[in-house]
Each structure stands twice: as structure tokens, then as C-alpha cells.
Amino acid sequence: MKVLLLKDPKEDDCGQDPYVRELGLYGLEATLIPVLSFEFLSLPSLSEKLSHPEGYGGLIFTSPRAVEAVERCLQKDTKAEVWKKSLKEKWNAKSVYVVGNATASLVNRIGLHTEGETCGNAEKLAEYICSRIPLESVTVYQTIPHPGIQGNLTSYYTQQDRLPNVLLA
Incomplete structure (x- = not known):
């Protein structure tokens, strides 16, 4: 059959x-038969932000697609060399959160250490992040459209009246 x-x-x-x-x-x-198509729209912006880890308190990877976007940024120009020499280490000095185990394994493959992989969804991850970080002010930078995750994190943190300065991919 x-x-x-x-x-x-x-x-x-x-x-x-x-x-x-x-x-x-x-x-x-x-x-x-593939039924969906996907196109990355913000790779230059993401690449620029990845080059400046000092401006962020951490990273949040919301899906395997977000990891793929970062991988594509790292393949451009001399970014791979800079990533290996210094950027990876600087990002690893910060918190790197992921929503699930599949995303965690992909993030580990690019050399980053992860937290939160057992949370499984945005709401639980937001609770986890809030419980771990003394949060002062709200700044969430979203470079890849993902309204469900960003909305959940933003509304959760707003309710808590605190948000980290994170790069949400």
C-alpha cells in the first residue's frame, strides 16, 4: 500500500x-511531499547582533529553525573564524536558553551550552528564566519572527515587571 x-x-x-x-x-x-516553504528574512540583522554579545544578557533559541539561521550567519564571510576564536566563548559566558531537547542538541552542535531544554514550551521556559535571573529592565530583541514565543515571554515578563536583555532567535 x-x-x-x-x-x-x-x-x-x-x-x-x-x-x-x-x-x-x-x-x-x-x-x-513538502507542504510548507520557508525563507529567512533577517539574516543580516541577526548576524550583526551575533557579532556584539556584549550588548546582550543571553540568547533564547525558540526552534531548530532559529539555530539554522545562526548557522547560516556563521557561514558568511569570516564569521566562522571569528566565532571559533572569540564570539562562541563570549556567548557561552552568558545564558543560552532553548525551548526543547531537539533545539538544545542543535545549539550544542554550534558550540554553545544550553539551559531550559526540559521546559518544552514558551510559558515554562519563561518561568524558568524568571526563576534563574535577577531581572532589571525589559529589552527583548527578536530577529526572526516568532510571535507565539515572543508574545508569551514578553507578557510573562511584563506581568513579573522584569525582563532580561536577551536576543530572541
């Missing part, structure tokens, strides 16, 4: 989409 999967193909350790592999084990023939 044939199965139509409406999703982007993802490769696992075996170089095959896990859904295609699993369905194949049951004798099903899966065909993948």
Missing part, C-alpha cells in the same frame, strides 16, 4: 526519513 506524507523530509542517522523507514518496515511505500 502507498502512503502520502505531507511533510518535509528529514534524514536520521541512517540517511533516511524516520517516517519512511518505519512505514517501510510494515510494508508501506511512503512518498513525501
Whole structure:
């Protein structure tokens, strides 16, 4: 029997989409059709902000796409060399938060140490961040549109009357 999967193909350790592999084990023939397209719109702005960790109290990665955006920024020009020599170390001296385990593993791959991966959603991550940081003033810089996460963090921190100076990717 044939199965139509409406999703982007993802490769696992075996170089095959896990859904295609699993369905194949049951004798099903899966065909993948991507249904969404995605385009990064703010890479120059993100790249500029990544070059100045001194202006931020930390990073918040909201998704694997956010990590991909940072990776693309690091591949441009001489950014990879500067990242390895100094920027990575400067960002690691700050808090780097992630929403889930999948995002954490990708952030670790670019050399950053993470916190909050067990939170699982924006609301719990916001609570976690508030419990860990003595927060003074509110400044959230969002370079990649992600209204659900930014809205949740902003409203949570506003209710708490405190926000860190973070780069929300």
C-alpha cells in the first residue's frame, strides 16, 4: 500500500526519513511531499547582533529553525573564524536558553551550552528564566519572527515587571 506524507523530509542517522523507514518496515511505500516553504528574512540583522554579545544578557533559541539561521550567519564571510576564536566563548559566558531537547542538541552542535531544554514550551521556559535571573529592565530583541514565543515571554515578563536583555532567535 502507498502512503502520502505531507511533510518535509528529514534524514536520521541512517540517511533516511524516520517516517519512511518505519512505514517501510510494515510494508508501506511512503512518498513525501513538502507542504510548507520557508525563507529567512533577517539574516543580516541577526548576524550583526551575533557579532556584539556584549550588548546582550543571553540568547533564547525558540526552534531548530532559529539555530539554522545562526548557522547560516556563521557561514558568511569570516564569521566562522571569528566565532571559533572569540564570539562562541563570549556567548557561552552568558545564558543560552532553548525551548526543547531537539533545539538544545542543535545549539550544542554550534558550540554553545544550553539551559531550559526540559521546559518544552514558551510559558515554562519563561518561568524558568524568571526563576534563574535577577531581572532589571525589559529589552527583548527578536530577529526572526516568532510571535507565539515572543508574545508569551514578553507578557510573562511584563506581568513579573522584569525582563532580561536577551536576543530572541
